[in-house]
Amino acid sequence: MGRSKFFGGVHPSYNKGLADSRAIVEIPMPEKLIVFFAQNLGVPSQPVVKKGDEVKKGQVIAESGGFVSTPIHAPTSGTIDSIGIHPSPVGVDASAAVIIPDGNDEWFEGCSAERSSEGLDADKIKEIIHDNGIVGMGGATFPTHVKLSPPADKKMDILVINGAECEPYLTADHRLMVEHTEGILDGAALFAAVIGVGRVIIAIEKNKPDAIEVMRKAVASRDGFSVEAMDVIYPQGAEKQLIYALTKRKVPAGGLPMDVGVLVQNVGTALAACDAVRYNRPLIERVVTVTGSGIKEPKNVLARVGTRFEDLVNFCGGLEGDAAKCINGGPMMGVAQYSLDAAVTKGTSGLVILRQEEVAQFVSDACVRCGRCLDACPMGLNPSALSIFAERMRFEDTNEYNIMDCIECGCCAYVCPSRRPMVHHFRRAKAEVRKLQKKAG
Amino acid sequence: MITAVIALAALAFVAAFGLAIAARVFAVPHNPKADEIEEALPGANCGACALPGCAELAKRIAEGKADVDACPVGGEGVARAIAAIMGMEFEGGGDRKVALVLCKGSDQVAAKRFFYNGVFDCNSAALVFGGDKACTYGCLGLGTCAGVCPFGAIEMLPGGLAIVDPDICTGCTKCVAACPKGIIKMVPASRNLHILCSSHDKGGVARKHCKVACIGCMKCVKAAPEGAITMDNFLAVIDYGFEIPAEVAGECPMNTIVVIGEAAVAGEEPTVAVGGDA
Numbered sequence: 001m002g003r004s005k006f007f008g009g010v011h012p013s014y015n016k017g018l019a020d021s022r023a024i025v026e027i028p029m030p031e032k033l034i035v036f037f038a039q040n041l042g043v044p045s046q047p048v049v050k051k052g053d054e055v056k057k058g059q060v061i062a063e064s065g066g067f068v069s070t071p072i073h074a075p076t077s078g079t080i081d082s083i084g085i086h087p088s089p090v091g092v093d094a095s096a097a098v099i100i101p102d103g104n105d106e107w108f109e110g111c112s113a114e115r116s117s118e119g120l121d122a123d124k125i126k127e128i129i130h131d132n133g134i135v136g137m138g139g140a141t142f143p144t145h146v147k148l149s150p151p152a153d154k155k156m157d158i159l160v161i162n163g164a165e166c167e168p169y170l171t172a173d174h175r176l177m178v179e180h181t182e183g184i185l186d187g188a189a190l191f192a193a194v195i196g197v198g199r200v201i202i203a204i205e206k207n208k209p210d211a212i213e214v215m216r217k218a219v220a221s222r223d224g225f226s227v228e229a230m231d232v233i234y235p236q237g238a239e240k241q242l243i244y245a246l247t248k249r250k251v252p253a254g255g256l257p258m259d260v261g262v263l264v265q266n267v268g269t270a271l272a273a274c275d276a277v278r279y280n281r282p283l284i285e286r287v288v289t290v291t292g293s294g295i296k297e298p299k300n301v302l303a304r305v306g307t308r309f310e311d312l313v314n315f316c317g318g319l320e321g322d323a324a325k326c327i328n329g330g331p332m333m334g335v336a337q338y339s340l341d342a343a344v345t346k347g348t349s350g351l352v353i354l355r356q357e358e359v360a361q362f363v364s365d366a367c368v369r370c371g372r373c374l375d376a377c378p379m380g381l382n383p384s385a386l387s388i389f390a391e392r393m394r395f396e397d398t399n400e401y402n403i404m405d406c407i408e409c410g411c412c413a414y415v416c417p418s419r420r421p422m423v424h425h426f427r428r429a430k431a432e433v434r435k436l437q438k439k440a441g
Numbered sequence: 442m443i444t445a446v447i448a449l450a451a452l453a454f455v456a457a458f459g460l461a462i463a464a465r466v467f468a469v470p471h472n473p474k475a476d477e478i479e480e481a482l483p484g485a486n487c488g489a490c491a492l493p494g495c496a497e498l499a500k501r502i503a504e505g506k507a508d509v510d511a512c513p514v515g516g517e518g519v520a521r522a523i524a525a526i527m528g529m530e531f532e533g534g535g536d537r538k539v540a541l542v543l544c545k546g547s548d549q550v551a552a553k554r555f556f557y558n559g560v561f562d563c564n565s566a567a568l569v570f571g572g573d574k575a576c577t578y579g580c581l582g583l584g585t586c587a588g589v590c591p592f593g594a595i596e597m598l599p600g601g602l603a604i605v606d607p608d609i610c611t612g613c614t615k616c617v618a619a620c621p622k623g624i625i626k627m628v629p630a631s632r633n634l635h636i637l638c639s640s641h642d643k644g645g646v647a648r649k650h651c652k653v654a655c656i657g658c659m660k661c662v663k664a665a666p667e668g669a670i671t672m673d674n675f676l677a678v679i680d681y682g683f684e685i686p687a688e689v690a691g692e693c694p695m696n697t698i699v700v701i702g703e704a705a706v707a708g709e710e711p712t713v714a715v716g717g718d719a
Contacts, residue, residue, distance in 0.1 A: 091570055093577065338555035338570060361558060391560075421560050428565045 006241040008378040009233040010411045012168050012332065014207060019291045019298040020171040024179055026302040027315045029101050033075055033306030034343035035061065036088050036096040040135045041142045042068030049097060053080045058111030058282050061097060070133045070143045073282040074099060075304035077106040089309075089328035089342040091335045096343070099306060110280065117277050122148075122194045125277060132276035133283045133346070137268035138162060138173075138237065139329055141347035144269055148194050150258040156195045160246060161188045163204040163211065163267045164230055164237030167330025170350040172287040173267045175300045177204065177211040180271050181218045185225065187270030190277055192224070195263055201246055202227045202267075205236055234332060235409040239264045241378050253405050268349075283346055290316045294323030294353035303344050310340035312351055324356040332410045362419035373412035373422065379405050383412035383422050390425035395432040403429050474526055475503040481522040482512055487591045489513045489613035502527070513538075514592075514611035536629040539610040540594075540617060543624045544580035545637040545697060547600025550652035551579055562588075567621035576650035578622060578640040586616035586625060607701070633701045634685045636661070636693075641674045653696050660692040 038044035045062035055061060055074040062072040078101040088094035120128075130145040150156060161184065165173040177184060188200050202219065204212050206229045219225035228246060230236050240251045242264060249260040257264050265273075268286060275281040284305050291298035296317030303312060309326065313319060327334035328342065331352055373383035382401055389397040406426050413422040479499035486494040490511050492501065501507035502523060509527055510520035516537050524531035557566055557573035563585035566572050572581045582601025594609035595616060605616070607630055617625045624639040636655060640647045644656035657675040669683035677697075679685065690698040 087570060091568070093571055424559045424565055424568070427568055428560065428562070431568065432564075 005231075006236075006244045006378055007380055008376050008411060009235065009241070010376050010414050011232075012234055012414060014168045014232070015291075016169065016171050016174070016207065018169065018171075018293075019289050019300055020174050020208070022171075022175070022299050024175050024287055024300045024302050027304075027307060027312065029076060029103065029105065029304070030307050030311040031100070032081065032308070033078075033099045033101065033304060034086050034096050034308060034341075035072060035075060035099060035306040036086070036094050036343070036345055037062045037072060038088070038094050039072055039133075039141060039305070039346045040068075040070045041140055042066070042146070045069055045072045047083065047095070047097065049080050049083075051080055051082055054078075055080060055099065056106055056108035056111075058284065059108040064130070068143055068146050070130060070135055070145075071282075072305075073133055073284050074108070075284040075306050076101045077104050078102045087337070087339050087342045089335060089337060089345060089348060112279055112281050114279055115277075117190065120277070122196075125190060125194050128277050128280070129273050132272075132281065134269065134272050134276055135283070135346050136266055137272060137283075137286060137346060137349070138266035139333070139347050139349050141345070144265070144273060147258075147263060147265070148191065150195065150263075154258045155261055156197050156258060156263055157199060157261045158247060158263070159188060159192045159195065159197050159200045160242060160262060160264045161200065161202045161267055161270055162237055162239075162242060162264050163202055163208070163215075164242060165208070166205060166232075166234045166237040167332055167334075167350070168234070169291050169352045170289045170330050171291070172289045172300055172349050174208045174211055176267050176271060176287055177208070178214055181214050183271045183274045184267050185218055185222060185270075186278070187272070187274035188225070188265070189222070190273055191263065191265055191270065197263070198224045200225045203230050203242055203246060204228070205230045205232050207232045234411065235378055235407070238378065238407055238409060240407070253402060286344070286346065286348065288312065288344055288348050289350035290353075291350065292323075292327075292353040292355075293358060294320055294325075294355045296320045305344055305346060307344045308340065309337065309342050309344075309351055312344070313340060313353070319353065320355075322356040323353050325354045325359045327352040327354070332414070333408060364420045365418040367420060368418055370417060372415040372417065376411040376415045378409060378411060379407060381406060383426075386429070387412075387420055387422050387425045390429040393432075395429055395436060398426075398429040399433045399436070403433060406430070472500070472503040475499045477526045478502050478523050481515075481519060481526060483514050483519065483611070485514065485591045485611075485613075487514060487611075487613045487615060489611075489615070514613050516611065536631050538612045538627040539607040539630045540605045540612065540614070540625050541607075541628045541635060541637075542580060542586070542595075542603045542605060543626055543635075543637055543639045544578070544602065544622075545653045545699070546574070546576060546579045546651040547598060547602040548582070549600050551576055552650055564619075564621045572622075574650070576640050576642065576647070576654065578624065578638075578642070579651065580624060581622065585619050585621070589615045589619040591615065629681050632679075632681050632684075634679070634687060634690055634698065635701065636670070636677050636679055636698050638676065638697045641676050643675050647675070648695075655697045656695055658694060660694065661689050661698060664689045664692045 037047050043065035046065050047062045049061045056077045059074045060071045061074050064071050078099045081098040081100045083097050085093050086096045126145045126148050134144040135141040163177050192200050202215050212229050215227045243262050272283050288301050288303050290312050299316050326337045386398050386401050408423050410423050479496050482495040484495050490498050492498045509523040521531050552575040553573050554575050563581040563583045566581050571577050580602050584597045586603050587595040587597050594606050638655035640654050647654035648656050655677050662670045665685050669685050670677050687700045690700050
């Protein structure tokens with residue numbers, strides 16, 4: 001079925017071949033881990049440890065700061081060496097705990113104990129998912145228990161498990177689907193039970209035929225499950241675009257997928273939720289694709305939260321050639337890093353390292369009104385006008401032109417012949433609009 | 442021909458009649474003083490008085506709802522002129538305040554963490570790890586403050602550093618609000634000794650980041666009158682209520698303290714002058 005037509009989108013070079021056939025390998029325990037306290041969208045977690053404390057693997061080191069928040073757990077047993085400011089991979093300097101592992105990797109009491117998911121009601125499952133710090137692992141890190149708690153008046157009928165992985169280079173979700181098929185489906189079944197939906201769609205882009213094949217085999221025995229092969233177009237994996245491509249339902253401006261009765265969860269999140277419920281295992285590790293032409297041996301690495309990028313790079317054979325740019329996430333939406341001292345967070349799906357010749361230093365120019373960005377914008381916005389308003393600091397106007405619906409996918413910047421830093425303009429404008437809205441109450 | 446003339450005359454008469462009635466019925470009560478006051482105001486519509494513009498402030502003053510010195514930009518001269526229009530005595534305001542950029546770390550002396558190639562605007566640059574300077578407190582040097590200054594009082598030095606000309610500065614505080622680093626402060630125009638650093642980093646770190654950073658050595662604190670300079674989390678801060686002798690600047694090992702307007706060599710013209718009436 002060629003169902004994947006949403007408006008706009010682009011076709012960047014995917015470069016997934018670098019790592020998509022490499023099985024997931026676990027990185028040996030690094031000498032130190034840097035664990036950030038703000039690892040979810042919403043309210044940051046509140047630290048409950050201090051310098052010198054001994055922690056066990058899976059012990060809570062930061063508690064939820066509110067409803068839209070999750071706890072953070074120690075990724076291994078060891079000592080809190082210091083608490084200070086470190087460069088966080090999302091582009092801010094943030095507070096983090098430095099943990100020196102003791103090498104025993106000893107579980108905290110009660111963690112990693114098998115339990116039967118039989119007889120657990122929806123509220124209990126949500127509680128377990130929250131207590132184990134599960135967040136959206138596609139990159140946005142939105143707390144999963146919040147997504148699973150729609151208001152009573154929202155009726156949901158479809159669960160979408162997002163395995164589109166439309167970002168170039170990244171293959172972490174691809175490998176998870178191939179290697180942990182049953183775990184993902186069990187997690188999906190849990191989500192479906194919590195929100196009470198009977199229809200589960202696993203959405204995978206057609207450039208992952210092996211994943212589609214194993215998933216199709218695995219869902220055959222499950223009622224209500226189906227696998228959809230999606231056309232390869234960026235941003236196919238963006239929540240609203242995926243929902244439209246699958247169901248032709250449009251999430252209203254400023255709305256959420258629950259407004260159209262759909263819940264979307266990433267494949268990694270489903271697996272983490274399954275581990276949390278079945279084994280009481282908190283989210284302390286994830287798969288990170290370390291790839292790009294600037295890395296010797298691209299790999300899909302199972303890394304503890306807090307693993308420094310430098311350790312990842314060394315594990316993958318070190319830098320190759322004149323490696324010049326390091327991006328946390330994919331090249332379309334990722335954040336360029338200035339230091340390999342940044343560390344893996346729950347939302348780190350990849351580390352892309354590019355060589356000098358691939359990193360063009362653009363000089364951006366005035367908008368020539370060619371309108372290509374209007375054709376590319378999957379949200380149907382007018383990026384040209386938005387960028388000009390933002391440049392002139394006319395932030396009320398950007399709000400009028402619905403800047404808050406921008407998903408920062410970067411399609412506009414990708415097609416812009418004037419090489420305008422569109423997303424940068426929009427991030428600034430969004431911050432200013434949020435300030436204006438706060439002021440207006 | 443004659444019909445046309447009569448028709449037009451009649452039309453003119455009817456229109457004039459209509460206008461005469463409209464002028465009576467829709468007349469807006471107007472205070473002539475407000476016009477005079479608006480004339481006396483600077484007319485930049487900068488918004489420093491927190492009102493929509495000079496006309497609105499003039500109206501408020503004329504109605505007695507605002508003080509004659511409510512325009513922070515106009516200073517004493519404008520206040521006197523407005524007081525004369527209102528037939529009031531102006532006793533003279535306090536010290537005029539001007540903006541000051543509390544950073545001396547130009548590209549020549551301050552280290553950078555990475556190469557920034559984004560939008561040429563300080564607030565946008567601050568979104569990327571807080572900016573490219575190693576010192577996370579310092580001036581980003583992309584000129585956002587200079588861009589918002591309605592009076593052209595801020596100049597960008599070649600090394601990426603903003604500097605306010607206190608003679609032109611009217612104290613409207615637009616730059617203070619625009620700076621993402623919050624390092625522009627309002628200081629009394631009569632004071633000319635300043636500590637041009639905002640870094641709360643510990644001495645060693647601050648020194649590594651910038652050759653002219655305050656390293657918290659406290660030499661100036663000891664040299665100045667007691668209480669005039671205090672330490673706030675590794676940063677020396679001036680209490681402008683005190684007069685500080687110019688010699689204190691010489692105590693600073695990092696050259697962070699400056700005396701603006703003081704001629705380097707006797708007989709030379711001062712590069713930037715401070716003070717004087719507005």
